[in-house]
Amino acid sequence: MQVNSRPSAGPEVDLEKRITGFTQSFGERGGYRVPTADERRTVTQGVARLLDGDQEGAHRRLAEVDFTVQSFTDSVSGRHFAEVADAAGGSGPASRGWGRVYVDLDARPSWSVQVPHPIADQETERLGARVLRGAPGGVMVLAGAHRTAGKGDSADVAHRTDSVFHQVVEELMERGLPGVQLHGFANESFPEFDAVVSTGAGDRAVSEAKALSTALNGEGLEVCRAYVRKCKLAGASNEQGLVAAEEKLRFIHIELARAMRTDSDRVDDVTEAITVLTKRWSRS
Numbered sequence: 001m002q003v004n005s006r007p008s009a010g011p012e013v014d015l016e017k018r019i020t021g022f023t024q025s026f027g028e029r030g031g032y033r034v035p036t037a038d039e040r041r042t043v044t045q046g047v048a049r050l051l052d053g054d055q056e057g058a059h060r061r062l063a064e065v066d067f068t069v070q071s072f073t074d075s076v077s078g079r080h081f082a083e084v085a086d087a088a089g090g091s092g093p094a095s096r097g098w099g100r101v102y103v104d105l106d107a108r109p110s111w112s113v114q115v116p117h118p119i120a121d122q123e124t125e126r127l128g129a130r131v132l133r134g135a136p137g138g139v140m141v142l143a144g145a146h147r148t149a150g151k152g153d154s155a156d157v158a159h160r161t162d163s164v165f166h167q168v169v170e171e172l173m174e175r176g177l178p179g180v181q182l183h184g185f186a187n188e189s190f191p192e193f194d195a196v197v198s199t200g201a202g203d204r205a206v207s208e209a210k211a212l213s214t215a216l217n218g219e220g221l222e223v224c225r226a227y228v229r230k231c232k233l234a235g236a237s238n239e240q241g242l243v244a245a246e247e248k249l250r251f252i253h254i255e256l257a258r259a260m261r262t263d264s265d266r267v268d269d270v271t272e273a274i275t276v277l278t279k280r281w282s283r284s
Helices: 017-025 036-053 054-063 124-134 164-174 206-218 240-249 256-261 264-283
Strands: 067-074 081-085 101-103 111-115 138-141 179-185 195-198 223-225 252-256
Touching: 017 081, 017 101, 017 124, 017 138, 036 054, 036 067, 036 081, 036 101, 036 164, 036 179, 054 067, 054 081, 067 111, 101 164, 111 124, 111 164, 111 264, 124 138, 124 179, 124 256, 124 264, 138 164, 164 179, 164 240, 179 256, 179 264, 195 206, 206 223, 206 252, 240 252, 252 264, 256 264
Parallel strands: 111 138, 111 179, 179 252, 195 223
Antiparallel strands: 067 081, 081 101, 101 138, 195 252
C-alpha cells in the first residue's frame, strides 16, 4: 500500500460538522436503494484505489456510478482527508443512501471506525468523526441512510451483506485493517451499564477489547465485557463481525448508552478511550 506523499490540502472544513451536516436530513422512511452487485463492486474498487494512494484512479472508477472524491483539510486537527461521496444526491428521500468513506491522507491506512446506524443510534456519527481525528491512519465507513429507510431491513447495513458499507468494510478487512464499530442503546434497555464491549462473533481481538474496556472504566463508564461474560447487545449476529470471525481478523463492537452519546463531554471521554486502541493500531 502506498499513501500520497503530497496530499492536496483542499479547502478547510470541520470534519465533524461535515459529517453531521450530511446525516441530519436522514429520515426513517425513504432515501435508500439496495445497490446492485456491480455498483457495490465499483464503489469498493474506487475506495481501494484511494487507499493505494491513487486519487485520480479512484476518481475515474467512482465516476462510473456517479460518486466523487474530494480532499480537504480538517480545520480542527489540521489533517488531510479524502471523502468518497455520492455526487448524485447527498441525502434525503431521493438519495440512494449508499454512504460515505473518509480516508486519512497523511498516513498509511491502518484501522477503521464504522458507523452503520447514524441518526438511529443517536450521535454515533459525531463520535465516529472524533475517533477518526484521534489517531493517524484512520478510515471511516459511514452508512448513508437511517436503518429503517429501506424496504424491510434493507438499509440495516450491520445485518446485511448486500450494501456498499459491507463491501467496503470487507475490502478493509482483506487488507488486514482492524476495526471498531459504533452502536447505541437506550439507557433503560440495559440500565446497569454504560457500554458493552464485544469482539462480535470471533475472539481475535480480545486483547484490544480488554484495553478498550479498561480505558472506558478509566473514564468512569460501567462496562459489560461480552468477551468474558454474557451481555445483551453483544453483536454476535453482526455481518461485518461474522466476516472478521471467519477470517480471524480483529473486530470490536461497542454499544453505548444514550447518556454516553448525547453529552459532548461524555462523547469526548469515549473518544479518548477508543483512541487508546486506535493509536495502538496506527503503530502496528
